[in-house]
Amino acid sequence: MKKNIDTEEAMIRWDSFAESYAANHSDQGDAHKEVLLNPTLFSLMGTVEHKKVLDAGCGEGYFSRLLAKSDAIVTAVDYSQKMIELAKHRTPDEFSIKYYQGNCEDLHFLVDSRFDIIVSNMVMQDLENVEKAFREMYRLLVDGGTFVFSILHPCFVTPESGWVKDDYGNKLHWKVDQYFYEGVYEQRFGDEEKVLLFHRTLTTYINTLLTIGFRLEKITEPKPTQAMLKKYPSFEEDFRCADFVVFKLKK
Template identity: 30%
Template sequence: MSQNTDYDTFAEDYSKENESSLMNQYYERPAMLKLAGNVRHRKILDAGCGSGPLTEALLERGAHVSGFDSSQGMINLATKRVGDAAELFVADLGQPLPFADDSFDDVVASLVFHYLPDWSSALQEIRRVLRPGGRLIMSVNHPILYPWTNPGQDYFKLTKYSDDHSFNGQPAILTYWHRPLHAMSDAFAKAGFGIEVISEPPYSTEAPAELVPDRLKERDAFISFIFFVLRAP
């Protein structure tokens, strides 16, 4: 997670919200796990693991998992969650990672890349630690969201912006970088990745009715995040 957003100040409240929210528990995480498929015995790096809900889900499915986050508070919560079942440490996405080349079958990056102003070094480092044919499975804010919720803003311009949020009742500000879809695909290609899947999935049918806003009850999908499966050569 980016230094622009200090998760240490609201790590516990964010984690509690993440556990049961429509956006995370019943939309983003199920989509990531579905894209990952059968991960049994696969070695996976959870980049930007936060408090570890995806790490835990991958472990339960038989994967061997390592994870990192830039927030010490998040890593403390992830360690409480999974104990020593996963190797967890503090690191910044885009900086050199303490792994040899070709160390992982997959890297998952759940809602983390949209905190980065530049994707080049992060993608190159992920490419380095992935084995040939390995996958990067990632989710980011959908590129239509920023110009959609901020009428008049330029869709095609790389733009830094902040949103007010409330996590478990505590106010917080998250800072993101908007980039158009073609800039995402250009960054993937420059790092040597091939795009296998672009997904705009529905939310889970298991979502409790009280979590679904009235305006969405007649639909099975909405636009919030976009998901990619990328393949390393």
């Protein structure tokens, strides 16, 4: 675990392996997004047709493209300039998605009360100052607007968490440690350089959102459907503990 590291250093790391990250994403994202996150996000957002939607932390843009296919009016931002370049390259000409390079902690170039819906998919744990990011999301939403975001589940994905295995490699149980530590830590992304994640307790997330003025409507811990288990049998282990948690809030 490290100290005195901010969002900019975290995003520099993402920029350095944007290509390999994008290579692991199809039109549905990676397998975890296809199986667990995409269905949950769309369910919580409700209809997006003709709605002004901000994809806050779009990465290589797969979710922005899914939104555009659903006839949303899409604006997308990401701190990584390389990710924005990849997103633009992967976006068909018929999708009029507006892409911007920008840190979700400070999106001053976007005007107040602009969006009906903001979705942020696996981004908030990458930001050092999540309160600033949440305040920006609140500022950018219309009154009554919806904010949906997914993160690594802070109760289970903590510094030094992971599977405990027997001598044969069988997964015995999932170990959680350092839950009440709040700060930055490193986690390996595939075979690449380690990414920086900023851990916070569930209490911190929820109380910060409520203090800003959001109204919490729903929390979902995604599980695989039987249909997805037929396609991806290895996701059976996701019934043992939750990898992600998804929030739906209203302004």
